Amino acid sequence: MAARVEGAKTTTGRRPAPRLLERYRKELAPALAKQFNHRNLMAAAHLEKIVLNVGCGEAAHDAKFLEAVQRDLGVIAGQRPLVTRAKKAISNFKIKEEDPVGCKVTLRRARMYEFLDRLVSVALPRIRDFRGLNPNGFDQGGNYSFGLKEHTIFPEIVVDQIQYPFGMDVVVVTSAASREEAMALLK
Numbered sequence: 604m605a606a607r608v609e610g611a612k613t614t615t616g617r618r619p620a621p622r623l624l625e626r627y628r629k630e631l632a633p634a635l636a637k638q639f640n641h642r643n644l645m646a647a648a649h650l651e652k653i654v655l656n657v658g659c660g661e662a663a664h665d666a667k668f669l670e671a672v673q674r675d676l677g678v679i680a681g682q683r684p685l686v687t688r689a690k691k692a693i694s695n696f697k698i699k700e701e702d703p704v705g706c707k708v709t710l711r712r713a714r715m716y717e718f719l720d721r722l723v724s725v726a727l728p729r730i731r732d733f734r735g736l737n738p739n740g741f742d743q744g745g746n747y748s749f750g751l752k753e754h755t756i757f758p759e760i761v762v763d764q765i766q767y768p769f770g771m772d773v774v775v776v777t778s779a780a781s782r783e784e785a786m787a788l789l790k
């Protein structure tokens with residue numbers, strides 16, 4: 604049998620589960636089920652997806668800007684971003700219908716947990732004068748949204764090679780039925 608190397612594929616050919624997912628399964632799900640009186644662990648709130656969105660209206664006029672955003676967002680997320688296009692023409696912004704106006708990435712399963720782990724443990728602490736995330740970012744459906752002003756907080760991005768700095772919106776979609784349950788999950 605082949606020896607198991609840390610961080611490599613296991614002998615069955617699958618990668619080990621992300622550490623945040625393991626922590627959720629062992630600690631968080633039982634605690635959430637007990638706290639909110641769920642009879643089954645499967646009823647406890649869990650993460651469904653994380654959506655990263657970059658709105659860049661300048662992309663309609665500058666193709667290099669869109670390419671730079673796609674490249675950097677792909678490096679951050681670990682998968683290729685989808686180009687979003689304008690649904691309607693807006694003459695004040697000189698945007699025609701179907702012009703590219705941004706990029707988005709939807710992360711699920713292992714990539715979602717790996718991204719959230721990197722975001723919480725590495726990227727957010729790199730923000731200057733960081734005092735935590737706003738607790739008012741929860742909606743009634745149990746989802747959490749917040750914005751980042753610069754994408755350079757991620758360690759994958761080399762600051763010297765950045766031509767176009769941009770911000771992004773991060774939406775963490777959960778299966779929580781209420782605001783309180785989602786807050787307990789993400790806390």
